[in-house]
Amino acid sequence: MNYRRCGDSGLLLPEISLGFWHNFGHHDDLPEARQIMRRAFDRGVTHFDLANNYGPPAGSAEENVGRILAEDFACHRDELIITTKAGHDMWVGPYGEWGSRKHLLASLDQSLKRLRLPYVDIFYSHRPDPDTRLEETMSALATAVHSGKALYVGLSKYPLKQLKKAVKILAGMGVRCVVYQPPYSILNRWPEAEGILDYLHDEKIGSVVFSPLAQGMLTPKYLEGIPEGSRAARPEGFLQEEQVAAQQKKLRKLSKLAAKAEMSINHMAINFTLAHKAVTSSIIGARTVAQLDDSLDALEAPKLNSATLKAIDKIAPALKSE
Numbered sequence: 001m002n003y004r005r006c007g008d009s010g011l012l013l014p015e016i017s018l019g020f021w022h023n024f025g026h027h028d029d030l031p032e033a034r035q036i037m038r039r040a041f042d043r044g045v046t047h048f049d050l051a052n053n054y055g056p057p058a059g060s061a062e063e064n065v066g067r068i069l070a071e072d073f074a075c076h077r078d079e080l081i082i083t084t085k086a087g088h089d090m091w092v093g094p095y096g097e098w099g100s101r102k103h104l105l106a107s108l109d110q111s112l113k114r115l116r117l118p119y120v121d122i123f124y125s126h127r128p129d130p131d132t133r134l135e136e137t138m139s140a141l142a143t144a145v146h147s148g149k150a151l152y153v154g155l156s157k158y159p160l161k162q163l164k165k166a167v168k169i170l171a172g173m174g175v176r177c178v179v180y181q182p183p184y185s186i187l188n189r190w191p192e193a194e195g196i197l198d199y200l201h202d203e204k205i206g207s208v209v210f211s212p213l214a215q216g217m218l219t220p221k222y223l224e225g226i227p228e229g230s231r232a233a234r235p236e237g238f239l240q241e242e243q244v245a246a247q248q249k250k251l252r253k254l255s256k257l258a259a260k261a262e263m264s265i266n267h268m269a270i271n272f273t274l275a276h277k278a279v280t281s282s283i284i285g286a287r288t289v290a291q292l293d294d295s296l297d298a299l300e301a302p303k304l305n306s307a308t309l310k311a312i313d314k315i316a317p318a319l320k321s322e
């Protein structure tokens with residue numbers, strides 16, 4: 001595993017990180033989830049990405065990961081970067097989501113309880129809140145650092161204008177925005193088209209991108225339909241059949257391109273994200289140990305050459321509207 005510096009911070013992150021959005025909730029195969037975590041760590045994945053609401057039910061991914069961390073990883077805590085986030089819909093009532101100090105700091109306390117940890121390494125504002133002043137949300141992140149409950153803070157999915165403003169506000173509070181987390185894949189090049197990746201590179205802020213396989217679409221599984229057990233076939237999955245259908249033509253073209261470049265479409269997809277100069281780490285998901293191994297093997301595949309990158313641009317150009 002190679003480790004890349006997260007912007008100009010002291011933090012090094014593995015090129016591939018593991019996320020727990022799906023596959024670690026109470027409805028999932030927990031013995032397999034435990035093996036996935038253990039295998040990832042054995043292969044050098046030192047960064048585990050969570051959020052308050054991952055499951056389902058919301059919170060259950062943190063509970064399950066907390067149990068596995070206590071039982072299997074207790075002596076490895078200082079070798080791990082554990083992140084969590086707050087901002088999406090989490091509990092009932094007016095304080096259960098968005099960007100108030102109340103929500104962020106209560107949520108962080110709840111996450112620490114579920115994770116059975118005294119602190120997380122990175123705490124994110126999971127999304128911008130249109131109705132709360134940025135100063136308030138950023139003050140909650142600063143408090144998280146000053147109280148020792150988070151070592152670093154980051155922002156996720158903020159549009160460029162708000163991101164720039166938030167970074168400045170945080171700096172004024174003596175806290176660096178160390179990392180930004182956007183979606184990024186061959187099928188979703190929004191942060192590239194919006195100039196966000198260039199801004200992060202120029203400002204030396206780390207960029208940890210998520211869903212490099214576009215939730216599994218950038219694998220061979222959906223070329224001929226929706227296979228049983230896949231995310232698009234599961235009622236609790238966030239991938240809709242219509243999303244898959246809308247991309248199928250592109251997927252077939254990308255699949256042919258990968259074959260021409262003598263690599264799997266999954267490896268092409270993961271290495272596409274890692275080819276951008278701004279990207280620190282790409283966060284994958286895995287439902288089985290075999291999927292995890294396959295994704296990590298991307299790091300041993302040849303790097304994408306300029307002809308392949310140009311062909312990708314033609315099939316799936318960077319568009320602002322994604």
Ligand SMILES: NC(=O)c1ccc[n+]([C@@H]2O[C@H](COP(=O)([O-])OP(=O)(O)OC[C@H]3O[C@@H](n4cnc5c(N)ncnc54)[C@H](OP(=O)(O)O)[C@@H]3O)[C@@H](O)[C@H]2O)c1
Pocket residue numbers: 018019020021022023049050126156157181209210211212213214215216217219220221229230231232266283284285286287290291292294295
């Ligand atoms: N900040 C945010 O707002 C945000 C939002 C979303 C995600 N994230 C983070 O990013 C992480 C990764 O997201 P993601 O799970 O969408 O990532 P992804 O790597 O794009 O998709 C992972 C899914 O692809 C399928 N897959 C993986 N390897 C495969 C293989 N070799 N063959 C066939 N199918 C394969 C599996 O789904 P099947 O069940 O279909 O097999 C797997 O669960 C999340 O866990 C979370 O930590 C953050």
